[in-house]
Amino acid sequence: MIPPVRRIAAACALAATLAACGTSGAPEPAHHAPAKPTASPSPTRPPVLAPGPGGLTPVFEHGPRTLGKTVALTFDADMTADEGPRAAAGEHFDNPDLIGALRALKVPATIFMTGRWAEQYPAQARSLGHDPQFEVANHSYSHYAFTADCYGLPTVGADHMRQDVERAYAALRQAGVPRPLPYFRFPGGCYDRQALRALQGVGVTAVQWDVISGDAFATDADAVVEQVLNGVKPGSVVVMHCTRSAAPTTERVVRAVVPELRKRGYRFAKVSELIAETNGRR
Known part of the structure; x- marks a missing residue:
C-alpha cells in the first residue's frame, strides 16, 4: 500500500511502486544489440542534451521556464521482466x-516503454510507434533498479546496465517501433553516478520529471488532478502511467487535466520539443 497522493514526497518512490518485485538479479543477456541511438542532434534526428562532466549521461528534468506555457505529459508503460x-x-x-x-x-x-511491455503488447507498441502524435522512448528492458535500495526493486548490476537498455531497444524494434527515441527513464527514477557512467556510451539522455502525478494505485482521480494542476509550471514534465491494474484513474485524470491546462493557456508538447527548446533550437 502506498501513501495517499498528497503525501508522496519523492518522485522515485511513486514510479517505483508500479513494479511488483520478483527475485533480484540482472536480466538475461541480450541476444541482438540494436544500433545505438545518436548522441548528436541533427535536423533529422531527435535532440539530446550534451554529455555531462566527464562524459556522463546527461539528465533532463524540465524545459525552459521562460519560453511560454508548454508542458509535456509522459507515461510509463511498466512491466517487469518477471x-x-x-x-x-x-x-x-x-x-x-x-x-x-x-x-x-x-x-x-511521450511513452517510456519497458522492453518486457513491448513483448507483451506488440500490437499496441507498434501502433504507438507509428503514430506521429506519440514518441516512444526507453524505460529499460526489465524495470529493475539501476541503484541499490530503490524502493524494493530488484537491481541490475553495473556490468549489465548498458545491456539492459540495449535489450530494451531491441525489444521495441522487434515489436514494430521503428524509431525509439534516444531518451531513457530510470526505473523508479533512481540513478547515481555509477548508473550515469554505465550508460555514457549508449548516447541517451536520461529523462526525469518535475511534476509527479500521484496516479499509481490512486483511487481518487480528483486528488490526482489537483496534484498535477498545482504542480505544473512552464516547461514541466509530468510523469503518469499507462498500466490499468496499477494506475486505474489515469484516463479520468487526463480527461480533466487537459482541458483545464488548455484553459490556463498551456500547450502540450513531447519531451523532444522541450529538449530542443533547452538546446536553443527553437
Missing part, C-alpha cells in the same frame, strides 16, 4: 482507453 505469469493470468499492464483519450483530445505525449 511479471509474465501475472499477465498470462489476466492482469492488464496496458491501458488502451487512456491512449484513446489522448488521441481524442489530440494531446502529444
Whole structure:
C-alpha cells in the first residue's frame, strides 16, 4: 500500500511502486544489440542534451521556464521482466482507453516503454510507434533498479546496465517501433553516478520529471488532478502511467487535466520539443 497522493514526497518512490518485485538479479543477456541511438542532434534526428562532466549521461528534468506555457505529459508503460505469469493470468499492464483519450483530445505525449511491455503488447507498441502524435522512448528492458535500495526493486548490476537498455531497444524494434527515441527513464527514477557512467556510451539522455502525478494505485482521480494542476509550471514534465491494474484513474485524470491546462493557456508538447527548446533550437 502506498501513501495517499498528497503525501508522496519523492518522485522515485511513486514510479517505483508500479513494479511488483520478483527475485533480484540482472536480466538475461541480450541476444541482438540494436544500433545505438545518436548522441548528436541533427535536423533529422531527435535532440539530446550534451554529455555531462566527464562524459556522463546527461539528465533532463524540465524545459525552459521562460519560453511560454508548454508542458509535456509522459507515461510509463511498466512491466517487469518477471511479471509474465501475472499477465498470462489476466492482469492488464496496458491501458488502451487512456491512449484513446489522448488521441481524442489530440494531446502529444511521450511513452517510456519497458522492453518486457513491448513483448507483451506488440500490437499496441507498434501502433504507438507509428503514430506521429506519440514518441516512444526507453524505460529499460526489465524495470529493475539501476541503484541499490530503490524502493524494493530488484537491481541490475553495473556490468549489465548498458545491456539492459540495449535489450530494451531491441525489444521495441522487434515489436514494430521503428524509431525509439534516444531518451531513457530510470526505473523508479533512481540513478547515481555509477548508473550515469554505465550508460555514457549508449548516447541517451536520461529523462526525469518535475511534476509527479500521484496516479499509481490512486483511487481518487480528483486528488490526482489537483496534484498535477498545482504542480505544473512552464516547461514541466509530468510523469503518469499507462498500466490499468496499477494506475486505474489515469484516463479520468487526463480527461480533466487537459482541458483545464488548455484553459490556463498551456500547450502540450513531447519531451523532444522541450529538449530542443533547452538546446536553443527553437
